[in-house]
Amino acid sequence: MLVLVICGSFILSVTCHGGHQHSLYLPEISENKAKSFLHNRHIRSLDPHPDYCTYLRYESWCEWHIPYCQGQQEFTREHRCATLSTPCSPGQHCVLTTPCPAHFRHNCVDKNECDSNPCQNGGTCHNGNNQYTCTCLPGWTGTNCEIDIDECASTPCMYGNDCIQDRINSYICVCSERFEGVHCERDCRPGPADVMFLIDTSFSQKEAINQSVDFMTEFVKQIPIGPNDFQVSLVSFSLHPKTIFNFTTFQSNSSLLNALSLIESESGPTKTSDALQYASQKILNPANGARLLSNISHYVILVTNGLSTDRNQAIHTAQILRNTNPHFKIYAVGIGEDIAHEELVQLPTDASLSFSPDNNDLLLAMLKDAADYGCTDCNSTSLTDVIILFDTSEDSSPLKGSSLHSLKFVDKLVDSFDMAHTDIKVAMLTFSSDSQIKFNFSHISDQDMKAKIFTTTIDNRQRNTSIRVGLLKMEEFFTSPSSGGRPEARKICYLFTNGKWPTSENSELKHKIEELNAAGISVNVMVTVDDTDSYSDTDMSLTNAKEIAFDPYRVYIVEENNDYVIIQAAARETRYVKCPSDIFKSKH
Incomplete structure (x- = not known):
């Protein structure tokens, strides 16, 4: 189809079926109508003015702008609405429904109560029959959303x-x-918890009873005792277990501290298996004041030297309780003149729960465990600097007899620190006529570290060199800025020796190790025992080690058949828990 417009006339050209074309002429519009169209279009494009709502010549503009003119014809609205024979009903008002001068019309219409914007603070208004409602934004309420919700x-x-x-x-x-x-x-205040002390009072612990009481006393002083906090019971054992007092006997720190001294030594064997079963079945029972509730933690602190008469059975019983009794966790603390670390790491619920009595590690680990899950007051850390202090003097070196076992043990001990995933740093020093730094705290590759460990040899230039020389060098190295050590880190020394130094040195060495302990440096004496050593030689070595050690717990026997458990025991304190000093600040 083709449409062609020619000057003033409309010609419609249509192509029909068969190819024929027909033309239709549309009629012309008059000149006046055309001018009127153009005039009205011009009027509609004018900017708003009140007069346009009043004069007939702007009628077209008014019809295009009715809402504007309704607002400009208030006098006309009042005049015309006054002539209504029947006033508007409540909820209605009279308006000019058509406000243009050619045909003013008025009528009663429902009021829009939302026109006055009654809803405050971003509320949305909903018009109703002679009423409105406001939907308020979150945080506001009231008829007009005028009230800030508390x-x-x-x-x-x-x-x-x-x-x-x-x-x-x-x-x-x-x-x-x-x-x-x-x-x-x-x-996040630790507790409540039920804590049971299971104290070894057998013949081998006769000289250690006072130390056991001292340990319990210091522990109890640092926890709140009461029905809503920590409750403590005490059981002693030798041939048979015996209850000294149960969980509810003493409900204050003062009364409990006085009762700890009631414990007495016995002359029987150490039947640890029976004691653990007794603790689980008899003491951890509501009849003895145990609070068997889901929010109550339960702990057994086994205080022993690890020299059980029934060692295998005791370890087996501990494993059964660990797997079958969810109500308590077993901790172990090594107290005694002779400490068997190989047993102490197998009795607790976990090998990491075997502790020395000369610090607060056991208490702090328990406090972290007793706090609600997710609390961050007590935190585990491995910020530790370790020095391997290796004796290479001819008489007291663990290498005497051409044995490499001590170096293999050092290698495995260093591997157990897992320095790639912990914050533990290790350095190694040797000493004899002089000292040598094998490597400092700065990181070196595992291969280089192993190579340096295994290049250690005996120095044949001087005999009977005092271990004090090595201890002094170790102390200096810990505090030297060039060593790479960290002032805020826990400091541990592993002193490797065969224990065969002159006994005349023991008093001086003991004094030096006590000074180091007071300065925050723990010294663990690692006594290497060779298969060729006689019983008397081994006994002398251990006697020397125990006489200089800060506590018997810090003497370890390094033999070829006990690497794994001794390394577990010796490495435990490189990972520990830190808690704020006001962890038990009173609740309001």
């Missing part, structure tokens, strides 16, 4: 902690003391 009014913060309304539709709980969480819902 989010703290419902006391959302638990345990009496303060609530602050910091912004609209929001609040913050200010957690005090040991509370954590959005609503202070986690009470």
Whole structure:
């Protein structure tokens, strides 16, 4: 189809079926109508002015702008609405439904109560029959959304902690003391817990009873005792276990501390298996005050030297309890004149729960375990600097007799530190007529470290060199800025020797090791025992080691058949727990 427009006339050209074309002429419009169209179009494009709503010549503009003219014809509206024979009903008002001068019309219409924008603070207005409702934004309420909701009014913060309304539709709980969480819902004050001391009072522990009492005393002094906090029971054992007092006998620190001295030594064997079963079946029982609730932790602290008469059975019983009794966890602390580390690491619930009595590691590990899951007051850490101090003097070196076992043990001990995944750093020093730095705390590859360990040899230039020389060099190395050590790190020394130094040196060495311990450096004496050593030689070596050690727990026997368990025991204290000093600050 083809349409062709020619000057003033409309010609419609249509192609029909068969190819024929027909033309139709449309009629012309008059000149006046054309001018009127152009004039009205011009009027409609004018900017708003009140007069356009009044004069007939702007009628077309008014019809295009009715909402504007309704607002400009208030006098006309009042005049015409006054002539209504029947006033508008409640909820209605009289309006000019058509406000243009050619045909003013008025009528009663429903009011839009939302025209006055009654809803405040971003609320949405909904018009109704002679009424309105406001839908408020979160955080506001009231007829007109004029009331700021107090989010703290419902006391959302638990345990009496303060609530602050910091912004609209929001609040913050200010957690005090040991509370954590959005609503202070986690009470991070350790406990409540039931703690049972299981004390070895057998014949071999006769001289260690006072040390056991001292350990328990220091432990109890640092925890709150009461029905809503920690409860403590005491059981002694030798041939048979015996209850000294149960969990509810003493409900205050003062009364409990006085009762710890009631324990007495016995002359029988050490039947640890029976004691563990007794603790599980008899003492950990509501009849003895145990609180068998899901929110109560339960611990057995086994205080022994690890020289059980029934060692295999004791280890087996501990394993059964670990797997079948979810109500308590076994910890072990080595106290005695002779310490069998190989047993002490197998009796607890985990090998890492075997502890020395000369620090707070056991207590702090327990406090972390007794706090609610997710609490961050007590934290595990491995920030430790370790020095391997290796004796290469001719008489007291563990290499005497051409044995490489001590170096293999050092290699395995260093591997156990897992320095790639922990914060433990290791250095190695040797000493004889002089000292040598094998490697410092700066990281070197595992291959280089192993190579340096195995290049250690005996120095044949001087005999009977005092171990004190090595201890002094070790102390200096820990504090030297060039060594790469860290002032804030735990400091541990492993002194490798065969223990065959003159006994005349023991007093001086003991004094030096006590000084080092006071300065925060723990010295573990690693006594290498050779297969060729006689019983008397081994006995002399261990006697020397025990006489200089800060505590018998810190003497380890290094033999070819006990590498694994001794390394577990010796390496445990490189990983430990730190808690703030006010961990038991009172709740409000």
